[in-house]
Amino acid sequence: MVNRNQIHGAGLGLKRALIPQIQSLYKQPLISNIQFVEIAPENWIEAGSKATKQLDWFAERYPIVCHGLCLSLGGISPLNIDFLHQVKQFLNHYNIDIYTEHLSYCTDAYQGKQGYLYDLLPIPFTEEAVHYVAKRIRQTQDILGRRIGIENASFYAAAPISEMSELTFLNAVLSEADCLLHLDINNIYVNSVNFNFDPHAFLRGIPHERIIYSHIAGHYQQSPDLLIDTHGENVIDPVWALLEDAYDLFGVFPTLLERDSNIPALDVLMAEVNKIASLQHQAAQRTVRTNPQTLAQRSL
Numbered sequence: 001m002v003n004r005n006q007i008h009g010a011g012l013g014l015k016r017a018l019i020p021q022i023q024s025l026y027k028q029p030l031i032s033n034i035q036f037v038e039i040a041p042e043n044w045i046e047a048g049s050k051a052t053k054q055l056d057w058f059a060e061r062y063p064i065v066c067h068g069l070c071l072s073l074g075g076i077s078p079l080n081i082d083f084l085h086q087v088k089q090f091l092n093h094y095n096i097d098i099y100t101e102h103l104s105y106c107t108d109a110y111q112g113k114q115g116y117l118y119d120l121l122p123i124p125f126t127e128e129a130v131h132y133v134a135k136r137i138r139q140t141q142d143i144l145g146r147r148i149g150i151e152n153a154s155f156y157a158a159a160p161i162s163e164m165s166e167l168t169f170l171n172a173v174l175s176e177a178d179c180l181l182h183l184d185i186n187n188i189y190v191n192s193v194n195f196n197f198d199p200h201a202f203l204r205g206i207p208h209e210r211i212i213y214s215h216i217a218g219h220y221q222q223s224p225d226l227l228i229d230t231h232g233e234n235v236i237d238p239v240w241a242l243l244e245d246a247y248d249l250f251g252v253f254p255t256l257l258e259r260d261s262n263i264p265a266l267d268v269l270m271a272e273v274n275k276i277a278s279l280q281h282q283a284a285q286r287t288v289r290t291n292p293q294t295l296a297q298r299s300l
Contacts, residue, residue, distance in 0.1 A: 006097045007063045007213060009035030010276035011256035012269065014064075019054055021266040026061065030270060033277040036063040038256050041087050041099075042070055055094070065098040065213065065256075066091065067182070073136050073150070074104055074123035084143045091144070098212060100149035100182035101140075103133070103173065122155035125162035125169035134176035141179065149182035149212045150174070154190045154229035166191065167205045174210055181210040183253075185243045186217040186235070190227040199242055208250035216243055216276065217258035232261035235272055240279070247283035255280070 012018070014037040025031045037058060044055055058064060068087070071079070091099055104120040123129050141147055152170055164172070174181055183206065192199035218233030235257075243255065255276050259269060 007036040007065060007254045009033065009254060009280065010273050011036040011038060011065070011213070011254060012273055013038045013256060013258050013260070014058065015259070015263055017263055018266055018269075019058075023057065025266070030267060033270070033273050034062070036065060036254065036256070038065045038067050038258075040069045041066045041090050042068065045086050045090050059094045064094060064096050066096055066100070067151070068099065068101040071101045071140065072104075073101055073140070074121075074129065074133050079136055079139060081143065084140060088144050091146075097146070098149065099144065099146070100151055100180075100212070102153050103150045103170065104153040104155075120153055122153060122157070122159065123169075124159035125164045125166060127163060127172075130169065130172040130176060134173050137173070137177035137179050141177075147178070147180050149180040150177075151182040151184050151215070152187050154184075154187040154194075156194060156226070156228075158195065166195075167202055171205070171207060174207060179210075180212040181207065183211050183214040183246070184217075185214055185246065185255075186219060186239050186258075187215075187229060189239045189242055190219050190229050193225060193227045196225075199238075200245055203242065203246055203249065206246075206250075211250060211253050213254035213256060214243070214246070215256055215258050216240075216272075230261060231258045235275075240275065243276075244279050244283065247279060248286065251287065252280045252283050 010033050012034050014022075022031060022034070039055070044051060055064075066087075071083070087099065090096075102120050104122060123133060137148065137150065150173065152166070162169075170181075173179075188199045188202055191197075192202065216235055216239060217229070217231045218235050218239075220228040220230045220233060222228055247253075257269065257272050257276060263269075
């Protein structure tokens with residue numbers, strides 16, 4: 001079972017444009033529902049003295065989680081061991097317990113040289129890929145000295161060689177690697193529209209005991225049957241409903257708002273952070289009302 005006491009409540013992705021706003025409003029009611037923040041270690045490792053001072057300020061005041069961008073767990077090139085040692089040192093220095101990465105790949109090799117691709121690309125859903133990716137996750141965990149979380153990814157084209165569904169593949173990797181799950185609610189919804197499945201049914205197949213925390217975000221609707229996971233729009237009602245369903249199914253878990261482009265002022269973002277906190281409170285109250293054991297204890 002995941003120890004969710006490491007972080008709790010609602011979180012916000014820490015973007016540089018938000019740093020002075022959060023610092024100026026620290027401990028004020030407007031931002032009181034920010035219970036943790038998320039960073040990509042690639043953006044902070046060796047980023048310079050100004051960035052280090054900023055991160056030191058946050059590390060003294062907020063729990064921090066790391067969500068990586070470039071490990072390329074499904075890539076064909078060997079894992080970047082030097083980078084992983086940098087990540088380990090970074091996590092240990094800031095006493096960061098949680099590190100997650102995407103269940104995807106973002107690298108390719110040509111004439112012996114590795115390069116990074118523009119996007120996070122899907123891994124074919126095959127048994128061979130399960131074994132391959134799980135081995136790389138275990139290697140990552142061995143180097144870092146901790147279990148990592150893997151995030152269910154959004155994608156836009158299904159590999160023709162796939163042998164199983166996304167959910168079957170995800171569960172197989174989680175089981176074989178014995179890692180944790182970074183549950184992205186918006187990615188489930190985006191894929192459900194792009195590939196015509198029921199997102200609530202997908203949610204019921206999730207191994208909830210592995211959830212360490214979740215993402216919620218907005219997306220761009222290119223057409224009625226094609227959504228693009230941009231993290232640049234407001235969260236829409238069906239995604240909020242999916243998060244609410246997840247809380248009712250699995251209990252309340254830490255949830256972070258992703259906003260990576262078209263970033264509005266902090267007070268605008270706080271409306272969505274506050275909604276996360278409100279849904280968590282409502283779900284907790286429903287649990288109290290419907291749990292017979294809790295009701296019996298309260299009547300004593």
